[in-house]
Amino acid sequence: MSASPIKVLVVDDSAIVRKIFTEELSRDPDIEIVGTAPDPYIARDKIVRLQPDVLTLDIEMPRMDGITFLRKLMHYHPLPVIVVSSLTEEGSELALEALDLGAVEVMSKPGASYTVGDMSVQLLQKIKAAARANITRQQQQKRITPTRARPLSRTTNKIVAIGASTGGIEALRVLLQSFPADGPGTLIVQHMPENFTNAFAKRLDGICPPQIKEAEDGEPVVPGKVLIAPGNYHLQLRRSGALYQAKVSSGPLVGRHRPSVEVLFNSVARYAGKDAVAVMLTGMGSDGADAMLNVQNAGATTIAQDEDSSVVFGMPREAIAKGAIDFIEPLNHITQRILQSV
Secondary structure: OOOOOEEEEEEOOOHHHHHHHHHHHOOOOOEEEEEEEOOHHHHHHHHHHHOOOEEEEOOOOOOOOHHHHHHHHHHHOOOOEEEEEOOOHHHHHHHHHHHHHOOOEEEEOOEOOEOHHHHHHHHHHHHHHHHOOOHHHHHHHHOOOOOOOOOOOOOOOOEEEEEEOOOHHHHHHHHHHOOOOOOOEEEEEEOOOOOOHHHHHHHHHHHOOOEEEEOOOOOEOOOOEEEEOOOOOEEEEEEEOOEEEEEEEOOOOEOOEOOOHHHHHHHHHHHOHHHEEEEEOOEOOOOOHHHHHHHHHOOOEEEEEOOOOOOOEOHHHHHHHOOOOOEEEOHHHHHHHHHHHO
16 A cells, blocks of 8 residues: 655645645645635644645745744644745845744745756655655754854865765754864865855854855865855865865755765765765765765775654764765764764
């Protein structure tokens, strides 16, 4: 007997968007659109009546904005929410606030560089991940106060590479808040849309000891700096003599992702080898699992977030299944393991 389809409620004030989402998502037999709502008040009644498994939510709506609605929803009736909005620079700040309030994922609506077809594939993946998300675990992560790591006693040329997807926004906050200010140069791929990574990096930079910013092509990777892959661009490690540099490029999707953890980890295996530490955090799918084995074979230390602390235990599980992981750690122990390894 097959599993029941995932019940989805679409909340958006645009009738066109509701129609497109319903038509596109209904093509997948694992998805059932149980209803739509043009505003949070109607959505509230339909949530109680229809009991959806996942909610897609716009931010800007009449009568009550999506942020206010999400805050109330997560307090009284928590369920997996995917924010789907027009992510301008200003909108990305609102999307970050939505993630802080408990949204599982955020993505942008179709635009000039983002087609309905692209949106459909990505939204389907995110809905399936959200349906399996550990919402209780996500809320617990928000209450974690990281233990401050001691500053490193010497400069290190070690490189840290981190891959994350669903649940990674909060996991990275916990991990990087416990990083020392002079921690190893770090490269991060977090699956997220364009126009969002810059605001995300700035927010982390304001609350974490090291410098954190969106990566730029050719930028040095040095101790005390954390570089996050820009949305819709691959991030790789390069080496020029003794100097590590970031390479930011477009290129094709890899495993349906850009940025791709696979691309980052393979470059780290090639250019850093035993001088690297690679970390796989919470996320859906298998992005980076094959490349994690390459990193391990190159002599690097490999770490995966454990199942109990993961919102979605997909990417870590796949890397573990390939025998590519040296250490499996709960989220609040990963920074210490990284620093022990460098």
